[in-house]
Amino acid sequence: MIPLHDWMPGWGHWRLGQRLKGTVVAGLFALFVLLGLWHARTIWGSLLHTASKLSGAEVVYTSRDLDFLVTSLFVVAMLVLIVLFSGLSCRRRRQAEHLAKVPEGQWSIVWRQFQRNPLAVAGVVIILALYLVAFLCPFIAPYDPIDQGDRVRERLLPPSAQHLLGTDRFARDVFSRVVYGSRISLLVGFLSVGIAVTIGTIVGAMAGFYGGWIESLIMRFVDMMLSFPVLILIITVIALWREQSIWIIITVIGLMSWMGVARLVRAQFLVLKEREFFQAARALGAGNSRLIFRHLLPNSLTPIIISATLRVGNTILLEAALSYLGLGVQPPTASWGNIVYDTKGNLFTEWWMPLSAGLAIVITVVGYNLLGDGLRDALDPRLRE
Amino acid sequence: MEKILQVKDLRVRFPVHGGVLLRKIAEVKAVDGVSFDLLKGETLGVVGESGCGKSSLGRAIINILGAMNYGVEVSGQILYQDNGQTIDLAQLSRSQMRPYRSAIQMIFQDPYSSLNPRLTVRQIIEEPLRIHTRYSASERRAQVVDLLKKVGLSEDHANRYPHEFSGGQRQRIGIARALSTRPRIVIADEPVSALDVSIQAQVINLMQELQEEFDLSYIFIAHDLSVVRHISDRIAVMYLGNIVEIGPAEKVYRQPLHPYSRALLSAVPRPDPKATHEDRIPLTGDVPSPIRKPSGCAFHTRCPVVQPSCSEEVPRLEVKQDRAVACPWV
Numbered sequence: 001m002i003p004l005h006d007w008m009p010g011w012g013h014w015r016l017g018q019r020l021k022g023t024v025v026a027g028l029f030a031l032f033v034l035l036g037l038w039h040a041r042t043i044w045g046s047l048l049h050t051a052s053k054l055s056g057a058e059v060v061y062t063s064r065d066l067d068f069l070v071t072s073l074f075v076v077a078m079l080v081l082i083v084l085f086s087g088l089s090c091r092r093r094r095q096a097e098h099l100a101k102v103p104e105g106q107w108s109i110v111w112r113q114f115q116r117n118p119l120a121v122a123g124v125v126i127i128l129a130l131y132l133v134a135f136l137c138p139f140i141a142p143y144d145p146i147d148q149g150d151r152v153r154e155r156l157l158p159p160s161a162q163h164l165l166g167t168d169r170f171a172r173d174v175f176s177r178v179v180y181g182s183r184i185s186l187l188v189g190f191l192s193v194g195i196a197v198t199i200g201t202i203v204g205a206m207a208g209f210y211g212g213w214i215e216s217l218i219m220r221f222v223d224m225m226l227s228f229p230v231l232i233l234i235i236t237v238i239a240l241w242r243e244q245s246i247w248i249i250i251t252v253i254g255l256m257s258w259m260g261v262a263r264l265v266r267a268q269f270l271v272l273k274e275r276e277f278f279q280a281a282r283a284l285g286a287g288n289s290r291l292i293f294r295h296l297l298p299n300s301l302t303p304i305i306i307s308a309t310l311r312v313g314n315t316i317l318l319e320a321a322l323s324y325l326g327l328g329v330q331p332p333t334a335s336w337g338n339i340v341y342d343t344k345g346n347l348f349t350e351w352w353m354p355l356s357a358g359l360a361i362v363i364t365v366v367g368y369n370l371l372g373d374g375l376r377d378a379l380d381p382r383l384r385e
Numbered sequence: 386m387e388k389i390l391q392v393k394d395l396r397v398r399f400p401v402h403g404g405v406l407l408r409k410i411a412e413v414k415a416v417d418g419v420s421f422d423l424l425k426g427e428t429l430g431v432v433g434e435s436g437c438g439k440s441s442l443g444r445a446i447i448n449i450l451g452a453m454n455y456g457v458e459v460s461g462q463i464l465y466q467d468n469g470q471t472i473d474l475a476q477l478s479r480s481q482m483r484p485y486r487s488a489i490q491m492i493f494q495d496p497y498s499s500l501n502p503r504l505t506v507r508q509i510i511e512e513p514l515r516i517h518t519r520y521s522a523s524e525r526r527a528q529v530v531d532l533l534k535k536v537g538l539s540e541d542h543a544n545r546y547p548h549e550f551s552g553g554q555r556q557r558i559g560i561a562r563a564l565s566t567r568p569r570i571v572i573a574d575e576p577v578s579a580l581d582v583s584i585q586a587q588v589i590n591l592m593q594e595l596q597e598e599f600d601l602s603y604i605f606i607a608h609d610l611s612v613v614r615h616i617s618d619r620i621a622v623m624y625l626g627n628i629v630e631i632g633p634a635e636k637v638y639r640q641p642l643h644p645y646s647r648a649l650l651s652a653v654p655r656p657d658p659k660a661t662h663e664d665r666i667p668l669t670g671d672v673p674s675p676i677r678k679p680s681g682c683a684f685h686t687r688c689p690v691v692q693p694s695c696s697e698e699v700p701r702l703e704v705k706q707d708r709a710v711a712c713p714w715v
Binding site: 212275276277279280281282283284285286287290294295298299301 | 444447449456482483486487489490491493494495498499500501502503504512513516517559562566
């Protein structure tokens, strides 16, 4: 039986002496409660609207309605999850106090080490906050990002209480657009890098592990890919498709940016193969998969993670550049890149528009870099005390 | 005494690539026709300068050279006696070799690089058991604890990572890993040369205790002659890929026959400040490159008692008194 106060987000942790955790949990819970109350009518209306649609009523149901539904469900789910988390985590904590000291798992050591680095924690907070914004877009953005207001009177307004960051030349609310733009940037950053790192790791691992002609073949191919100017290559590939979608951009960016990772992994493998623990594993008769997945890859993790996090920043910039060139995310969908693009005619008069989207890009990139640095330090056993 | 391992005419050649197209332009003859027998339960010390092929010899025997060096050529016979059967390890493919790997294990030189920093001590020691046995998790756990105690560590150490240990402790972990498969032969590649002198003795003594307990045969590679003398039953002296002298440890140590062994042993510092250095045999020049080995006797360029015919004929190991020497003039 878990006592009632453990279910209270934050309270249980405070009673157990975990004040920081308790404060964070309570703070998050309060945030979602406030969000839920603030948007109670919207949530309720969205649920009713969807219910009437599901029951067959003839109502107009747009993608924006779906967006509201998903966000409403997200808020409700988060409330439930936070309560569940606090209850269960308090129970585990209490049980751990009764048991003998259990050996600490590798990841909990990494996490403990990670927490000691305030910059890394700041990076995580930034990234999580950005993802939260991306999930909660409809509740944060005061307007529909593609809704053009009165194009005569509300065009190019300076920042005010109604429009926090003013309006653009189509009288759209820039703040709402920046908020919605986070979705595109984070999605592109995360998925493209995921694709690039996966391909790069596989290719680099094969080259580094097998060596010989396999390596020569792979690395010459990598050199060839690297010798193309990436942006132009991406533009060419994107131009081959009639319609442009965010998924094509993600895939193409991913397929064009794995080479650095491949080189990195190969170099790391070559170094590790000289180390005696690898020879020891060979002498023990370890098979290829054991050698790769237990000895080589885990020891290559550090550079992979660093390069991945740095690449997220790069990729977000690349997407912004593509959108700025008009080849990325197509208007009216908002992305940070095309927000800057939209302002190119009035860069100096309405400077807050490019600045807001630009700052958003900078914050995201810096957040990922801080996270990467922190992970690198935490993952390196030699840097642990 | 029963022979457990016979090495016959073992040769290891590393290609040297050069030029624009990275063609093979030369080869390093790291091991150039080495033959010896290893008896059951004995320790064979292998000594020689850096680059004389000691380590390549050990790695060739456990057949891991090909993994690190592309294009390396190994020839000769490595005959291992397995319950009355004779198996030539040099002929085996990697998968055929696997069952014999548990019988021949290696202890490495650098305890800081020989343990995977991402694995706990438990994971390191139980890895051979995962590969070679079908033990359950609890059986493996018991084995690990047992091995840790045997090498002088405790159960509490099992969940720690290698970086939390000192060099001597790490070497003990390396020994425990090598012993986990209950090998019959252990090749120790300079196992103590990276350790403090005070720790060296502990590790050597531990290795001797374990040799008795597990009935091990050691091939003990080192460049420190006093260490080798202490542990070895027989000593093989290597120079530029060849064994120049092999015989009982005390005999070789007290009265080396080959000019190179004499020079090598005369260089051992003596803990006696009054000792004269008159009996030192200083060698001039550097070790010749193993890419372009001198003709005839490889040692003739530095030999203090060189004869005109030395550069023409390759001397063979000949039995003299109680040992074998590769020099016709002694």
